Amino acid sequence: MAPSPEALDLGALVTAIEDFNTHFIRLPSVRRLSFSTLSVLHTLARRGPMRLTDLTATEQLKQPALTSLVAKLERDGLVSRRPDPRDGRAVLLTLTEEGAQIVRSRHAERVTRVARLVEHLDDDERAALAGYAAVLTRLTEIAARLDDQKLDD
Amino acid sequence: MAPSPEALDLGALVTAIEDFNTHFIRLPSVRRLSFSTLSVLHTLARRGPMRLTDLTATEQLKQPALTSLVAKLERDGLVSRRPDPRDGRAVLLTLTEEGAQIVRSRHAERVTRVARLVEHLDDDERAALAGYAAVLTRLTEIAARLDDQKLDD
DNA sequence: CACAGTTACATCGAATATTGATATAAATGC
DNA sequence: GCATTTATATCAATATTCGATGTAACTGTG
Numbered sequence: 001m002a003p004s005p006e007a008l009d010l011g012a013l014v015t016a017i018e019d020f021n022t023h024f025i026r027l028p029s030v031r032r033l034s035f036s037t038l039s040v041l042h043t044l045a046r047r048g049p050m051r052l053t054d055l056t057a058t059e060q061l062k063q064p065a066l067t068s069l070v071a072k073l074e075r076d077g078l079v080s081r082r083p084d085p086r087d088g089r090a091v092l093l094t095l096t097e098e099g100a101q102i103v104r105s106r107h108a109e110r111v112t113r114v115a116r117l118v119e120h121l122d123d124d125e126r127a128a129l130a131g132y133a134a135v136l137t138r139l140t141e142i143a144a145r146l147d148d149q150k151l152d153d
Numbered sequence: 154m155a156p157s158p159e160a161l162d163l164g165a166l167v168t169a170i171e172d173f174n175t176h177f178i179r180l181p182s183v184r185r186l187s188f189s190t191l192s193v194l195h196t197l198a199r200r201g202p203m204r205l206t207d208l209t210a211t212e213q214l215k216q217p218a219l220t221s222l223v224a225k226l227e228r229d230g231l232v233s234r235r236p237d238p239r240d241g242r243a244v245l246l247t248l249t250e251e252g253a254q255i256v257r258s259r260h261a262e263r264v265t266r267v268a269r270l271v272e273h274l275d276d277d278e279r280a281a282l283a284g285y286a287a288v289l290t291r292l293t294e295i296a297a298r299l300d301d302q303k304l305d306d
Numbered sequence: 307c308a309c310a311g312t313t314a315c316a317t318c319g320a321a322t323a324t325t326g327a328t329a330t331a332a333a334t335g336c
Numbered sequence: 337g338c339a340t341t342t343a344t345a346t347c348a349a350t351a352t353t354c355g356a357t358g359t360a361a362c363t364g365t366g
Contacts, residue, residue, distance in 0.1 A: 009161060009273065014263045014288040019199065021174060023296040026213060034352080039219055046172065053314060059252045065353050067316060072351095087313040089361045110167045113296075118163065120295045121288070128284050130161040135274070135281045136169040142273045143176040143266075187323075206343060218324050220345060229325095242332045242343040 027109050031102065036061060036069060038106070041078065041095065045103040049094045051084060080101065180262055186238070189222060191259070194231065194248065198256040202247045204237060231255065283299055 033041075038061065044050060052070065056063050070093060073079040078099035078138050084090035095103070118126060160221065185195075196211050197203060205223065209216050223246060226232040231252035237243035248256070269281060 008271070008279055009286065010264050010268055011260075013282065014260060016293070017177060017261070018195070018263070019293045019295075020289045021178070022195075022211075023293060023300075025174070035365080036352080042171070042175075050312080058175075061352095063216060063315070064317080064355080065255040070318095075220055084314095087314080087362070091315070107171070109166060109172070111163050114167055114292075115163055115339060116289075116299065117292045117295045118161070121291065125288050125291060126161055128288050129166065131281050132285050132288075133162065133166040133169040135278050135285070136173045138175040138274065138278060139267075139270045140169070140172045140176060142270045143173075147176075147268065189323085204343075215325060216344070217326080217346080224345095236319080237343095240333070240343080244344070 024110065024113075027106060030098075030105070033102070036065075037073065038102075040066075040073070041099055041103050044079065044093060044095045045100060049056060049091060049092045051090045053090070057095070074097070166261060168238045175264065177266075180259060180266075186255070190226065191219075191255075193219075193226070194252055194256050197232065197246060197248045198253060202245045204245060206243070208246070226252070 028139055039059055040055060043055065047058075052063065052066055055061075055070075056064055059066065063070065070079060070081070071098070074081055080094050080096050081091050082094070083090045118129065159243050161291045186252065192209060192212055192236065196208065200211075205216065205219055208214075208219055208223075214222065223232060224236070227234055230249055233247050234244050235247070274282065
């Protein structure tokens with residue numbers, strides 16, 4: 001059964017994203033930080049202060065692994081922990097300036113990389129690219145909304 | 154839609170890709186396979202049979218880690234090893250059908266996910282997305298070309 | 307307020323992954 | 337041939353992750 005006539009080939013799109021990510025993700029891992037560690041820093045940078053348990057939902061780690069990972073991040077001065085004023089059991093995790101700086105520098109590194117690639121595009125391709133950030137952002141919003149709905153089980 | 158130079162905000166684009174990937178990458182890890190393991194399977198699926206040393210260039214693992222990872226993959230029946238007929242020291246790694254199946258099923262899972270998101274887009278947004286795959290593929294080609302040039306150091 | 311149940315996080319021990327240093331075996335160059 | 341380089345393997349040390357379990361704080365019911 002052929003899908004609708006508008007030529008949106010999802011298989012090709014997903015393949016393109018997968019292959020692009022191979023080049024997009026693999027930065028020279030600056031400070032010997034693991035993938036899990038960087039993911040935690042990224043999440044805290046995007047969502048602001050969070051509790052440990054909230055992180056277990058977004059990161060693919062169990063709570064004991066997160067406890068020790070966060071302990072290490074605190075020792076290294078990338079994250080600070082303080083008691084949640086609303087709940088004596090909980091801990092609020094916040095990026096330190098140094099932790100935020102790592103996330104920013106990785107972002108900057110990616111911008112530099114992508115800039116080097118975009119130089120080689122022609123004007124049409126570059127113009128096309130200009131519109132995609134908005135659509136991707138929309139997709140991310142939709143994904144977040146669907147994820148939230150799932151939590152209501 | 155005037156093609157002005159300011160139209161392409163790389164910072165916003167990179168942020169959008171970073172955030173989208175948060176939802177795109179994190180699949181329910183099917184078979185208790187690590188990120189490194191999945192990356193090796195993906196690389197072998199894309200590039201065909203490779204030597205261990207060639208993999209150390211694309212994966213972010215040292216050679217001893219790859220040796221043991223590949224040994225495990227062979228035990229699990231996802232990769233087969235045979236001597237390189239052109240070089241008695243080397244080993245050629247090939248995906249087995251079962252290994253290829255894992256890569257395909259993860260791809261299919263992503264397609265399903267993205268399809269659920271795309272349902273919520275309007276026609277304009279969907280049309281914009283349709284061109285995205287081609288430009289991303291171009292960027293990936295350019296990145297691969299630049300990487301190859303760097304190897305000539 | 308007492309108390310049972312739940313939630314948030316910490317701790318411990320076992321299993322697994324990763325790394326650096328180094329060994330072995332095959333290929334290459336002179 | 338012999339020295340050098342290359343491809344992979346092995347080993348010991350460290351790091352990561354998990355399951356099980358402990359402790360303290362919160363919640364709801366009566």
